[in-house]
């Protein structure tokens with residue numbers, strides 16, 4: 001009698017992935033890129049700790065679906081980064097993994113053909129190559145870490161990482177952050193609650209042991225030393241925005257109780273702008289005014305921006321608009337420049353006050 005099968009009953013297919021080391025050999029990082037990554041990580045640490053009075057700006061598309069338009073965006077942003085470098089540390093959002101509320105496109109790594117075919121083995125080299133090209137411009141990259149295996153394939157090219165609102169409460173993601181080499185921002189929960197992010201920071205700064213894979217692709221136990229460079233990203237929640245002075249005071253008080261420095265990044269998008277990308281400049285203007293009046297706990301901002309403003313749905317058989325988001329709506333390029341110039345002026349006035 002044939003054995004009764006009790007496992008893999010719902011697995012349609014298992015395909016091998018290349019080992020992380022194979023991908024790194026095929027798409028290697030050189031010393032100039034390592035320097036870009038390392039310098040930016042240090043700048044972010046200094047800004048978050050208040051040792052550097054500039055503002056951190058994490059800006060770029062909600063998600064990357066087309067490397068060509070992402071690279072064009074990166075080229076434009078590189079010019080701005082260089083021009084505003086004495087007042088802003090600009091890092092590009094290069095988000096390849098999308099956490100969905102229910103279902104939807106999960107990002108370029110998971111589904112590079114945007115058709116549900118799930119060719120992760122093709123998505124990974126695409127992502128790594130693009131990260132390499134962006135870093136080659138001297139522009140550091142930020143990303144959200146979602147799948148716990150993926151960092152082995154490209155975390156060496158990331159200057160700042162996020163753990164998203166849907167995963168900040170997850171032990172697996174806190175463990176992951178505890179082993180990352182870059183500073184990590186934990187978003188508040190989708191309900192707007194910040195305690196989960198503070199708990200995540202306390203967890204991620206501890207050492208953890210957990211299942212992982214090695215560079216050679218073997219199952220392994222990782223033991224981490226803990227990540228001391230974690231902070232909160234306020235992104236609003238179901239009850240609305242959460243970047244008001246009262247919210248910042250409350251977060252600072254809770255952070256102090258937990259022994260956490262309240263270096264805060266405010267996400268101008270998501271629930272802080274009611275998911276209307278055109279309201280991001282209002283959020284930034286509000287924050288800028290407060291920074292001018294002496295607010296020092298806000299040390300950075302996040303913006304969702306692309307070459308073309310708004311968003312588009314994928315319609316089978318129809319071409320996509322070049323440079324426009326297929327996930328959340330983004331601010332268009334021209335308005336992004338205005339917003340970053342305002343932030344630079346603001347950081348400039350803070351630097352003058354400090355002098």
Ligand SMILES: O=C[C@H](O)[C@H](O)COP(=O)(O)O
Nearest residue numbers: 062098099100101102104328
């Ligand atoms: O930033 C992106 C989205 O807000 C996040 O991935 C959730 O998207 P969804 O609610 O459209 O699934």
Ligand SMILES: C=C(OP(=O)(O)O)C(=O)O
Nearest residue numbers: 062164165166187235270
């Ligand atoms: C998914 C994102 O944000 P959040 O986790 O805040 O929803 C994002 O920044 O792309």
